[in-house]
Amino acid sequence: MxxxxxxxxxxxxxxxxxxxxxxxxxxxxxxxxxxxxxxxxxxxxxxxxxSFNNLKTIHGGLRYLQHADFTRMRESVRERRNLMRIAPHLVHPLPFLVPTYRGSLLKSRTAMRAALFVNDLVSWDRNKLVDRQKHLPAGKALTRAACLEMAPGIERDGLTGGVLWYDAQMHNSxxxxxxxxxxxxxxxxxxxxxxxxxxxxxxxxxxxxxxxxxxxxxxxxxxxxxxxxxxxxxxxxxxxxxxxxxxxHFSKAMNLVTRPIVGDVAIGVTSRRPHRDADAVVSASGRFLCLVPWRDVTLVGTSHAPFDGRPDELEATEDDIQDLIEDVNEAYPDAKLARGDVRLVHRGLLPRAPGSLNGVGITLQKxxxxxxxxxxxxxxxxxxxxxxxxxxxxxxxxxxxxxxxxLQKAPSASRSSETALVGGDIESFDDFVAGAMGDAPTDVMRHLVYTYGSTYKEILKGDRERIVPGSPVLAAEVRHAVREEMASDLASVVLRRTELGTAGHPGRAVLEACADVIQSELGWSAGRKQQELESLETFYQRRS
Structure with missing residues (x-):
């Protein structure tokens, strides 16, 4: 390209x-x-x-039961399946747990079991995929003991158990x-x-x-x-x-990348901050928050707030960040998040419903x-x-x-739900991973397969030097980004072509090594290289 x-x-x-x-x-x-x-x-x-600012989840719309919106549920179920089909290296199943409590209608064991039953009915065709690695088990109720074993940090007062279901997650959005x-x-x-x-x-x-x-x-x-x-x-x-x-109409959305605070299962908890969704048939009293394991960090969010500035002026304030940290610590006491645990702040603008400001939250456009x-x-x-x-x-x-x-052209059927994206020509992901092992060290191969899928061998045509010792990312990936993926600056490589900096500042040595490779490819002057380094350092200072 x-x-x-x-x-x-x-x-x-x-x-x-x-x-x-x-x-x-x-x-x-x-x-x-x-x-x-x-x-x-x-x-x-x-x-x-x-698109850079998201929680990395591809969800099947279970939360739309709150709005009795089965149309959106079906759309989400289909698209979750389609994305796992056309990008099998990038989209994978993710287990999700929500605890149940006495004294709350929406968070009761009975209500959540009913929600799982309806979810399984609505998503009856979720596993119409050849690749069994992408099949999602039916949801199930958990005992109190099983819930605490999977999520020991949840609030225990009034806990009756939990429910477990499966959604999907992007390895690299x-x-x-x-x-x-x-x-x-x-x-x-x-x-x-x-x-x-x-x-x-x-x-x-x-x-x-x-x-x-x-x-x-x-x-x-x-x-x-x-x-x-x-x-x-x-x-x-x-x-x-x-x-x-x-x-x-602007709504400011924010997620945080933090140190790991959950294990292999995503956890849904409810904050105590008042929130009302005007479109909900049954409304929760607080904002639903997700604690999502992603690579070696945890993603937490999403918070929403009105925004009346220009899109290019959007920034997350310290108050925004502290409020979300407090919400997480209240809803998930074992997190014990501090400001220094935040590695990266994701913020973006989502559309809200016109006139939806209600004093206790906003109503997003659905x-x-x-x-x-x-x-x-x-x-x-x-x-x-x-x-x-x-x-x-x-x-x-x-x-x-x-x-x-x-355009007054004859209708033609879309093929994008069935046609593999670049890198997605994989029939069985587990078999593909097993077959790729041995071409390079295990950590490098796993990284390459999950990043480039069926095109990983294009990277291996170059030298196999790691960008820095201990990193699974190769210097050849940086060259490939510049030569074949239209990367022309350091941020594009570190944040959007490789996984080097997507979970927080990767360290000065990594930035220097990447800048050296790009400098050799594009003929940067010493001054331009320094400018690129300073620009990316400024980005991390503002976003962490």
């Missing part, structure tokens, strides 16, 4: 997709699979906005987002990061494309022509929309939005507002269905 700016301007595309987070990337891939000509651009790096981009490029899409769409090209009411700026060369004269522009810029959609109405702007008197523009990572591919499929209709 090469960055070719000239190729963006040398023809008219069927679709110009603006925004290469997971929604834009999945849309570009689905459209390319159906034979449409596609350009995909992002003002930053691929997946560096909201940034690689999954990138895999959609790589797969779109494989199918012929022209993709480029660091190209900022500055305004729509219009001929009266008809949108003809976008004017854009190459951020790297600072060239403001780019024009991308397209029969349809897809605005998939997430919290930035209103900046590119001609609509007088606001399409994205469903995606596809807006073709015909009510605004505009043609040639389709805006996507997504609500969660899990269903991005499904929304992309629906967006391309709408695009075909707007």
């Amino acid at each position: 090469k960055r070719d700016i000239a190729a963006l301007a040398d023809r008219e595309f069927d679709l110009v997709v603006v925004g290469a987070g997971v929604y834009g990337a999945a849309t570009a891939w689905d459209a390319s699979l159906r034979g449409l000509s596609v350009a995909l651009i992002d003002k930053g790096d691929f997946g560096s906005g909201t 940034d690689r999954l987002t990138l895999s959609f981009v790589l797969s779109a490029a494989r199918e012929g899409a022209v993709v480029a990061n660091y190209v900022e769409a500055t305004e729509l090209i219009r001929d009266g009411s008809q949108v003809k494309g976008v004017r854009a700026r190459d951020v790297l060369s600072e060239d403001d004269g780019l024009e991308l022509r397209g029969r349809l522009v897809v605005n998939a810029t997430g919290p930035w959609v209103d900046g590119l929309s001609p609509a007088p109405r606001k399409l994205f 469903t995606y939005r596809l807006d073709d702007h015909r009510e605004d008197g505009i043609e040639g523009l389709l805006t996507i507002v997504g609500v969660k990572y899990t269903t991005a591919r499904d929304v992309a499929e629906k967006a391309v269905d709408r695009a075909l209709a707007l």
Whole structure:
């Protein structure tokens, strides 16, 4: 995958997709699979906005029982299965435990057992996958003793037991987002990061494309022509929309990466901070929090708060971080989290329901939005507002269905739920892992298979020197990121191409080693290398 700016301007595309987070990337891939000509651009790096900030879970929608929303449950169940099918190296089963207590209707043993029963009915086809490693067992109730054995740190007062079910987790969410981009490029899409769409090209009411700026060369004269522009810029959609109405009302979401505080099972607990969801049929009194094991850390979240600034101004405040730490310690006493235990702060903007501020929380927008702007008197523009990572591919499929209709093209069936993403050509993941062992040291091979899947041998064509002693990440991965994955800066490599810095600051030696490799590939000056190091250090200071 090469960055070719000239190729963006040398023809008219069927679709110009603006925004290469997971929604834009999945849309570009689905459209390319159906034979449409596609350009995909992002003002930053691929997946560096909201898609970078998530809890790494691919959930089947059990929590939607609270809203009696079986449609969204079915969508989530299908997409959890689809992602395990098309990216088997990146999406894996995750056991999830919630304790039950006396004196609470929603957290009672009876209510939770009923929820599991309904969940198993709604997800009856969850295991229609060839790969048995991806099969999810039925949920089950746990005794008090079994619950404490699996989660010894939970609140014991009034504890009656717990329930256990299975969802899924992304081993590396940034690689999954990138895999959609790589797969779109494989199918012929022209993709480029660091190209900022500055305004729509219009001929009266008809949108003809976008004017854009190459951020790297600072060239403001780019024009991308397209029969349809897809605005998939997430919290930035209103900046590119001609609509007088606001399409994205901001909610600040935050997750923390901390030292390990749970074992191999994710745990759901309820904070004591008052919270009310106006859309819920049965509402809990507090915010539901997840404590999720991920690699060698724990992810905790998610907190939500209103935000009335500009998307580029978003930061997590110390009060935000301390509030979430306090909530976790109250809900899970054994955590004993301190501020120094926070290794990385993930924050992003999600859409909330208009007018949903209620004094004890906010109500998030529950469903995606596809807006073709015909009510605004505009043609040639389709805006996507997504609500969660899990269903991005499904929304992309629906967006391309709408695009075909707007382009007056014959309908064609989507293939993106069945077609493996780059690296996903694996029939049985356990057998694939076993067969790969021996090509390199065990820790290196496990890392490569879980990161690159069926394409891991491309990495092994290079030298097999570790980036630093003891790390499973190879220097060849950094070179591959620069040569084949359009990485042009240190942050892109450390945060989104490799797993080096996704769980917190990896250490100065790692940053220096990566910068040395990139410097040799791109011919950086000593000054540019130092600038890149300082920029990434600043990122970690602000986010940890």
